Amino acid sequence: MAAAEKQAVTGAGPFNGLLTWIDQRFPLMQTWRSHLSEYYAPKNFNFWYYFGSLALFVLVIQIVTGIFLTMNYKPDAAQAFASVEYIMREVPWGWWIRYMHSTGASFFFICVYLHMFRAMLYGSYRNPRELLWIFGMLIFLCLMAEAFFGYLLPWGQMSYWGAQVIVNLFDAIPVIGPDLAIWIRGDFVVSDATLNRFFAYHVIAVPLALLALVVAHLLALHEVGSSNPDGVEIKNVKDPKTGRPLDGIPFHPYYTVKDTFGVVVFLVVFSMVVFFAPDAGGYFLEHNNFIPADPLKTPAHIAPVWYFTPYYSILRATTDEFVLWVLAPGVVAFALLLIWSMKKSATRIAVGVIAIVLLAGLLSLDAKVWGVVLMATSVMIFFFLPWLDRSPVRSIRYKGPITKTALSLFVIVFFVLGYLGTESVTEGRTLAAQVGTAVYFLFFFLMPWYSKMDKCLPEPERVTSK
Amino acid sequence: MSNQSRVNRKRRSLVIASACAGGASALATAVPFAASMLPSERAVALGAPVEAEIGQLNPGEKMTVEWRGQPVWILHRTKEMLEEIERTDGKVADPKSERKKGELTPEYARNEYRSIKPEYLVVVGICSHLGCSPQDKFKPGPEAFESQWTGGFYCPCHGSLFDLAGRVYKNKPAPDNLKVPPYTYLSDTRILIGEDKKRA
Ligand code: HEM
Ligand code: FES
Numbered sequence: 282m283a284a285a286e287k288q289a290v291t292g293a294g295p296f297n298g299l300l301t302w303i304d305q306r307f308p309l310m311q312t313w314r315s316h317l318s319e320y321y322a323p324k325n326f327n328f329w330y331y332f333g334s335l336a337l338f339v340l341v342i343q344i345v346t347g348i349f350l351t352m353n354y355k356p357d358a359a360q361a362f363a364s365v366e367y368i369m370r371e372v373p374w375g376w377w378i379r380y381m382h383s384t385g386a387s388f389f390f391i392c393v394y395l396h397m398f399r400a401m402l403y404g405s406y407r408n409p410r411e412l413l414w415i416f417g418m419l420i421f422l423c424l425m426a427e428a429f430f431g432y433l434l435p436w437g438q439m440s441y442w443g444a445q446v447i448v449n450l451f452d453a454i455p456v457i458g459p460d461l462a463i464w465i466r467g468d469f470v471v472s473d474a475t476l477n478r479f480f481a482y483h484v485i486a487v488p489l490a491l492l493a494l495v496v497a498h499l500l501a502l503h504e505v506g507s508s509n510p511d512g513v514e515i516k517n518v519k520d521p522k523t524g525r526p527l528d529g530i531p532f533h534p535y536y537t538v539k540d541t542f543g544v545v546v547f548l549v550v551f552s553m554v555v556f557f558a559p560d561a562g563g564y565f566l567e568h569n570n571f572i573p574a575d576p577l578k579t580p581a582h583i584a585p586v587w588y589f590t591p592y593y594s595i596l597r598a599t600t601d602e603f604v605l606w607v608l609a610p611g612v613v614a615f616a617l618l619l620i621w622s623m624k625k626s627a628t629r630i631a632v633g634v635i636a637i638v639l640l641a642g643l644l645s646l647d648a649k650v651w652g653v654v655l656m657a658t659s660v661m662i663f664f665f666l667p668w669l670d671r672s673p674v675r676s677i678r679y680k681g682p683i684t685k686t687a688l689s690l691f692v693i694v695f696f697v698l699g700y701l702g703t704e705s706v707t708e709g710r711t712l713a714a715q716v717g718t719a720v721y722f723l724f725f726f727l728m729p730w731y732s733k734m735d736k737c738l739p740e741p742e743r744v745t746s747k
Numbered sequence: 748m749s750n751q752s753r754v755n756r757k758r759r760s761l762v763i764a765s766a767c768a769g770g771a772s773a774l775a776t777a778v779p780f781a782a783s784m785l786p787s788e789r790a791v792a793l794g795a796p797v798e799a800e801i802g803q804l805n806p807g808e809k810m811t812v813e814w815r816g817q818p819v820w821i822l823h824r825t826k827e828m829l830e831e832i833e834r835t836d837g838k839v840a841d842p843k844s845e846r847k848k849g850e851l852t853p854e855y856a857r858n859e860y861r862s863i864k865p866e867y868l869v870v871v872g873i874c875s876h877l878g879c880s881p882q883d884k885f886k887p888g889p890e891a892f893e894s895q896w897t898g899g900f901y902c903p904c905h906g907s908l909f910d911l912a913g914r915v916y917k918n919k920p921a922p923d924n925l926k927v928p929p930y931t932y933l934s935d936t937r938i939l940i941g942e943d944k945k946r947a
Contacts, residue, residue, distance in 0.1 A: 443880060446904060449877040464781075467792045470816035478784065577811055577818040578874075579880040583904055597905045601918045649876060649923035706906035707891055 299726060315561050316503055321529030322536055323509035325746040330507075331543035336392040338544050339385055340495065346382040347484060354434065354482035358473035360574040361436035380559040386428050387565045388551055390588035393421060401666070401688065403676030405508040411667040413505065416498040418664050419600030423491045424661075428588065430483040433476060437570030438580045446478070446583075448680035453653045455646065470576060511744045518743055528744045559742075564703070582705050590702025591695050592656045595721065598714035599652035607719055608651060609643045612636055615726060622730070655718065662725045669725060672732040674740050681735030691724040774811040775799065796941030798933065801867065809883060814940050818872040818880055819928055824911060828864055831887065831897040831911045839914040841924055849850065851875075853943060856927040869930050869938065872900075876921035879904035885911070900925075917929040 290300040290310060304310050314320075353372050355364040357629045397417070400406050433444045444607035448471065452462040506516060515526040530536075561565035569580040582695035585593050599608075616636030620629045643651065672680055677688065685727035698717045701710050786937040788804055799812045824832075836842045844852040844861055855863050862868050872880045881900035890896040892906055899910040908916040913925030929943040 374938060384915065442904075446877040446879060452878075460759055463786060464784055467784055468786050468816070469794070472790070472816060474787065576816055577813060579882075579903055581882065584877065597920065600920060649920060649922050652920060705903065711906070 287555065292545045299304060310488040317533040317537070318531055320391070320532040321526050322504060322507050322532050323515045323526075323744055324528055324535075325509050325511065325535065325744040326507075326539070327510050328340045329402065329510070330396065331540065331547075332392045332399065333395035335547050336389065336396055337388045337495065338547065339392055340491070342381060342385045343389065345487065346378050346385060347488075349378045350382055351484055351741055356434065356477050358436060358476050358574075360542050361476060363432060377555070380555045383550065383566050384555050384559055384561075385560065386400060386431065386645060387586070387588065388547075388554075389424060390428070393424060394588075395419070397663070398692075402511050402677045403508060403510050404672070406667045406676075407512075407670060408506060408667065409505045410501075413498065414667055415500040415664060416494055416501055418493045418643065420498060421663075422490065422660070423487055427483060427487040427491065429489065430585070432480040432586065433479045435570060436476060436574045438572045438574055438717050439567045439570040439583065441471060441574035442579050442583050443582075443585055444475065448475075450653050450656070452609060453647070455650065464580070472576075489563045494622045508675065509744055510676060511678060511741060513740055513744060537620040547727050552713075584705075586705045587699065587703060590697040590700070591721075592659050592702075594702035594714045596652045596656040597702070598711060598718045599648055599655050600711070601648045603715050603718075604643055604648050607715065608655075609640060611719075611722075612639050612643065617732075647680075655722075659721060660717075665725070666728075669728040670732050671729050672735060672737060674737045676740075679738040680732075680741050681737045683731045683735040687724055687728070691722055692722045694724075706718070779900070788825045792845070794941065798938060799938045799940060800936060801938055802936035806866070807885065811893055814871075814928060814942065819940050820868070820870055820872045821881055822868040822911070824860075824866050824868055828898060829860060829884070832860060832910055835897055835899075835910040835914070838916055839901040839910055839924075840917045840919075840922075842914060844924060846923055851923055851926050853929055855943070859912070861927055862913065863930070863932065867938075868912060869927060869940065871928050872925070874904065874909075874920075874921050875904040875915065875923035875925065876902065876905055876907050881907070881909060881925075 287301075290297050290304055300309065303597070320364055350368065353364060353368045353375065365379070368377075368379050372378075400414065400417070421534070429444075429447060433440045448462055448465050451465060452458045454461060463469060465475075467478055504590050506514075510513070515528040518527050519525060520527055554561060558577050562566070567584070567586065569583070574582070603634065613636065616632055619632045623629050623632065672684060674680055677685065694717045698714060698721065701714045701717070704710060753917065772820045794815050797812055797814050797819075799821060801810070801818075804810055804821065804823045806823050806825040807822055807828070811820055813819070813908070821824070825914070826901040844857050850853075850855065852861060856869075858863075859869070860868070874881050879902050884890065885898045885900045889900045893908060893916075894903060894928055897910070899908060900913070901908055902921065905920040907919040907921035909921075909925055910916070913927070915921045915924050928940055930938055930940045931943045933939050
């Protein structure tokens, strides 16, 4: 379109001329309209819908504070710990920037976990939002990687031993594991080489991937439109004249204002932590990390930061006996269940073969390998939610008692595993973690059946709001 | 124009061929990048052996020396400790050090006490599970992690237990015994860690 053919921008007072000039050279108004002023979002968003925009806000906090930390931080095993102390004690406002960054990491996970839980409550991951969900999961993985790499940087005891344990997870992979772990560390032990490369990942590689994924996530969202607490499509009921969804309201100004309110409340809570309890009693910044890394001595009590503890509990729960008495029978039972509900004999045979191979592996490989496999599965399984959930309705509001019970149990177990992961092991705690691990996986693996047979309520035609 | 029947086959083959050539070069370019992440020449050279003076080590005491960035423990075991080791044979997963023989236990340490001289245990103090360094729990008696503890090492990370010969207890996350490094006695009170006679 030739520049002059585009309509002049109106309604921006003294800026009309400038905006028109830009708009004739760049799709300014079109972008504004399609993503903000004429992007229609359901009118019944509730509390749970704050966390997407909040996560975006925390990402900005992390990037800005991260850039300023990088100005004084030294990615060198001999200097890293001291440079963080220097930031804390001598750089003007350095303590504030660092506490914003370390608290931001925990709040990032709080926002993302609540954001994901929202999707589980309202079935937001279901058709046509599967890809949106997958982008979200990739963001979650990147976030975990980002936090893990960042945690090594202060080069404290927890940094060092946490990295040692996590990198050694790869060592458990049969055949290639040991070499892979050496390649990741760049050395035979966690060392200066490891710190230096983790710095590169943390400040540039992962943030770039994260930003690209956030863009993809938002584009996918705007392609299909938001779901809502009722889980019904607002696009199904449109104003015949304007073609706009009757239950939709323009994102701007309605939700920009709502989200700004969310940011203000968030900042109040966030600032209270930053200023009054930046270590959150050892949950956000672990006490042992105020001791410089000592490659010869593991601290008496080591645990990952809270956001990794549920998966870590699953790793620890996988002992030889657990593999023998729970995992192996579990595989057999699940294979039988699958074979029973499959129609085609080819798929039945395939399931049988896979089950036998798994079983052989379970009985021959170390429990260590299966601990790593279970831990990885406990995160990756979320990718499959769109296909595991076969309920006729999306939202928990209309789902039946079985799904409600299952989801409640899952939440309880997630917290219990999370708590256990922060504590040292005892026989009782290991047993509790094993029960928790079993429930965790049953929630996902049985979902195709219970979500289908549950007694659901009929979904309404249109969204409901008080 | 571009409907299927009128595809220019020659042109299509050329497109496919150039895409393959381009893809292969892109992949090949990844090799130097990936290789740059392997341990550098310097890191490889740092594996030199270290000497330890054990004359001052009293029975029941342990010392730690650093070898390849890892802790190597030298424990001077008492008579009682050696007796405890015999008693734990039934509790440990690999009493005769048969797993991954060459890698974990050099031939000269493949005995009840996993050492050249029974009194001196020399092991790398890194748990075979995920690499934490276990703690000393030499005193026998009831412990939170084991009601009939006979002394050994406790890994704080995921609760693996090792006896006083570095042998792993059954049904624990760690699959293997603690690694015995290659070592040799230079004299009665000096040990060389990282090299044994055969190679010296
Ligand atoms: C995207 C989300 C991010 C997360 C979740 C995150 C997380 C973390 C964590 C957990 C730490 C260790 C905190 C501590 O013990 O103080 C850390 C440290 C650090 N991060 Fe980030 N980070 C993010 C983004 C960034 C970015 C974009 C940069 C740079 C441009 C950056 C630069 C740094 C630096 C220099 C440190 C070391 C200083 C210190 O320990 O206080 N981070 N990060
Ligand atoms: S690292 Fe020792 S038990 Fe896991």
